Structures are given as structure tokens and as C-alpha cells.
Amino acid sequence: MLRTNFRLFRVFGIPIEINVSWFIIFGLVSWSLVSLYFPTHYPSFSVTTHWVMGLVAALLLFVSVVLHELGHSYVAKTHGVPIKCITLFLFGGVSQLTKESSDPVTEIKIAIAGPAVSYVLMMVFFALYYLVSQSGSPEGVAPVLRYLAYVNGILGTFNLIPGFPLDGGRLLRAFLWKVSGDLRRATYIASKVGGIVGIVFIVLGFLLVFRGAFIGGLWLVLIGFFLRQAAGASYLQVVIDSTLKGVTVGDIMKPDVVTVSEDLSIQSLVDDYFFKYHFDCFPVSDEGRLKGLITVNELKDLPRAKWQETRVGDVMQPDSQRIRAHVDEEASQVLKRVIRDRCGKLPVVSGDRIVGIITRRGIMEALKVFSDLSH
Numbered sequence: 196m197l198r199t200n201f202r203l204f205r206v207f208g209i210p211i212e213i214n215v216s217w218f219i220i221f222g223l224v225s226w227s228l229v230s231l232y233f234p235t236h237y238p239s240f241s242v243t244t245h246w247v248m249g250l251v252a253a254l255l256l257f258v259s260v261v262l263h264e265l266g267h268s269y270v271a272k273t274h275g276v277p278i279k280c281i282t283l284f285l286f287g288g289v290s291q292l293t294k295e296s297s298d299p300v301t302e303i304k305i306a307i308a309g310p311a312v313s314y315v316l317m318m319v320f321f322a323l324y325y326l327v328s329q330s331g332s333p334e335g336v337a338p339v340l341r342y343l344a345y346v347n348g349i350l351g352t353f354n355l356i357p358g359f360p361l362d363g364g365r366l367l368r369a370f371l372w373k374v375s376g377d378l379r380r381a382t383y384i385a386s387k388v389g390g391i392v393g394i395v396f397i398v399l400g401f402l403l404v405f406r407g408a409f410i411g412g413l414w415l416v417l418i419g420f421f422l423r424q425a426a427g428a429s430y431l432q433v434v435i436d437s438t439l440k441g442v443t444v445g446d447i448m449k450p451d452v453v454t455v456s457e458d459l460s461i462q463s464l465v466d467d468y469f470f471k472y473h474f475d476c477f478p479v480s481d482e483g484r485l486k487g488l489i490t491v492n493e494l495k496d497l498p499r500a501k502w503q504e505t506r507v508g509d510v511m512q513p514d515s516q517r518i519r520a521h522v523d524e525e526a527s528q529v530l531k532r533v534i535r536d537r538c539g540k541l542p543v544v545s546g547d548r549i550v551g552i553i554t555r556r557g558i559m560e561a562l563k564v565f566s567d568l569s570h
């Protein structure tokens with residue numbers, strides 16, 4: 196998925212972000228409304244009316260998706276599960292909870308709130324449609340309201356499909372969790388169902404394509420692939436969180452760490468450290484205090500002729516939150532960071548003293564050992 200997000204505004208203190216991929220769907224939806232849906236159903240209206248109807252409908256569809264997500268977020272917040280942000284992307288919205296709900300009943304309430312909002316919107320738009328069509332309002336208003344009632348109904352129903360991580364899958368997981376008391380097993384089953392739902396979408400999509408419904412079919416295929424990928428990723432995340440629960444960086448770091456000083460020349464760094472130890476990065480320290488990190492990347496743009504005169508301190512990445520882990524930090528959080536920042540190693544500090552080093556491979560190995568032990 197594309198990484199760039201734009202922050203729009205806040206509601207209830209929750210930031211609303213748009214992923215760039217969302218513009219693709221917004222464009223597609225507006226285009227199909229303006230040039231296909233409204234002209235087919237209301238051929239007597241002018242082109243300008245079709246445009247206004249299409250844009251207003253697309254915009255209100257966007258508002259409907261935000262309200263659906265706010266439904267989840269509001270209930271989560273009132274149950275003590277803070278929301279990081281709401282992101283709108285290619286396939287709709289995602290409320291990013293900062294943690295999993297602590298019990299199945301809370302999870303059920305959070306999961307059901309979104310579709311509930313969509314169904315309420317469906318009824319509101321339908322009531323407005325009914326009122327407007329009785330009262331002879333300007334042409335185009337009633338069809339837009341009818342369309343919005345219809346898509347909110349679809350939005351609520353689609354999200355209730357019982358494949359994790361869709362809302363319906365969350366409900367299924369919460370139900371299994373309540374019955375069995377085992378969140379991990381419940382997530383495993385719900386995400387397997389999510390994967391199967393994904394396959395059904397892909398197969399149905401291809402059938403539609405072969406029957407000539409090209410855009411609708413491809414759309415289903417895309418959603419199917421997305422569901423399969425999301426189901427797998429969500430399960431992996433739960434496995435990591437539950438396996439590494441309570442495991443800190445200090446528990447799995449390597450305590451013996453080779454550091455270099457800021458005054459060391461790059462030539463000596465290469466000869467006496469990179470070649471000797473075969474590590475691809477070294478913490479830079481000043482009498483045990485972390486000053487920065489030097490990796491082979493910093494040397495790539497440095498001509499060999501300058502290796503003698505350049506010091507480690509001149510080219511290192513200076514100390515920052517990004518390049519270190521704290522000894523008390525949770526291992527699962529650090530794993531998320533190293534994957535996101537694509538770095539292999541982090542010096543571990545206690546205060547400003549270097550006490551060890553943690554590697555992505557080390558965390559993955561610990562993950563494997565702990566998960567073998569818990570079976």
C-alpha cells in the first residue's frame with residue numbers, strides 16, 4: 196500500500212488522514228457517477244446536473260465513510276481504547292486503534308458501531324429521499340439521496356462479512372474469543388475465514404470479468420487480494436503481540452557490544468571493525484555514552500581517498516530516538532520500529548549509557564523460541 200498520508204482535520208480530537216490511494220477511488224467513484232450511473236438512470240437531466248449530482252454524491256459518500264469510522268472510534272474511546280488516527284484509503288476507512296481491546300465484549304461494541312452508523316445513515320437518507328420526493332424539490336436532489344441510502348446500506352452490509360479484519364470478522368473473532376477465552380486461536384480462525392472470503396471475492400470477480408462486467412469484476416478481485424493480505428498481516432500482528440507480551444528489549448538484547456569512538460578515522464573503521472567483525476553497523480560512544488550510529492550506508496557516498504581524513508563523528512547518524520531502543524521498551528514495539536524504518540540493529544540504552552544491542556534477527560529468533568515454548 197502507498198505510504199503517503201495527508202492529514203485533513205480532527206473530530207473528537209481524532210486526526211483524519213487520507214492516503215494518496217484514496218484519490219484514485221474518489222476519482223473513479225465521481226467519474227462513474229457523473230458519466231455512467233446518473234446519466235443512465237436520469238437521462239433527461241442536463242450534463243451540468245449530472246456533474247453536480249456526481250460530485251455531491253461522491254463527497255457525501257466520503258462523509259459517510261468517515262462517520263462509519265468515527266462510530267468505531269467513538270465507542271473505542273469511551274471504552275478506554277485510544278485511537279491514533281482514522282485513515283481513508285483505496286478500500287474505505289481504517290480506524291487505527293493504539294492497542295487491541297482488552298475483552299471480547301468491548302471488541303463487539305467497537306466492531307458493531309461502524310455498521311450501525313452506516314445503517315442509521317441509510318435510514319436517514321431514505322427518510323430524506325421520501326420527504327424530498329413528496330415535496331417537489333429541485334431535480335437531482337432526490338436521486339442523490341436515494342443513491343446515498345443505497346451505498347450506506349452496502350457499506351454496512353459489506354463490512355459485516357465475517358472475514359477478519361472486516362468488522363464482521365472482528366465480531367466473529369470476539370465471539371470465538373468469548374467462547375474459548377483464547378484470543379490467538381480466535382484470531383487464527385477469523386483470519387482463516389477472512390482468507391477464504393478473499394478467495395470467494397477473487398473467484399466471483401473473475402467470473403464477472405468473463406461475463407463482461409469488467410470494472411465491477413476487477414474491483415472484486417482487488418478487494419479479494421486486499422482481504423487475503425490483510426487477514427494474514429493481522430494474524431501475524433496478534434501472534435507477535437501475544438508471544439512477545441511482557442518481553443522487554445533487556446530480556447533479549449545482546450549485552451556485549453562493540454562500539455567505536457567519534458575520533459576514529461573511516462579508514463580504521465573499515466580495516467579494524469567492518470573487516471574484522473563483519474557487522475554492518477556500530478554504535479558510536481564516548482566513554483559508554485551513546486553519540487550516534489555508523490553503518491556501511493554512510494560510507495557509500497564517501498570517496499575512498501577521503502577515508503583517512505574523515506572521522507566517524509563527521510558522517511555518523513547522530514543520536515536520536517530513531518536510532519536507539521530503551522532497555523525497558525517492549526520487544527514487539529521495537530520490532531515494529533525496525534521493520535518500519537528498515538534498519539537491522541539498534542543500540543540499547545539505559546539512561547544515556549549503552550548496555551547492549553538488539554537486532555531484527557535477534558527479535559525474530561526470540562519470537563520463534565517463545566512461540567515454540569508456548570505450544
Ligand SMILES: [Zn+2]
Pocket residue numbers: 263264267309310354362
Ligand atoms: Zn467498520
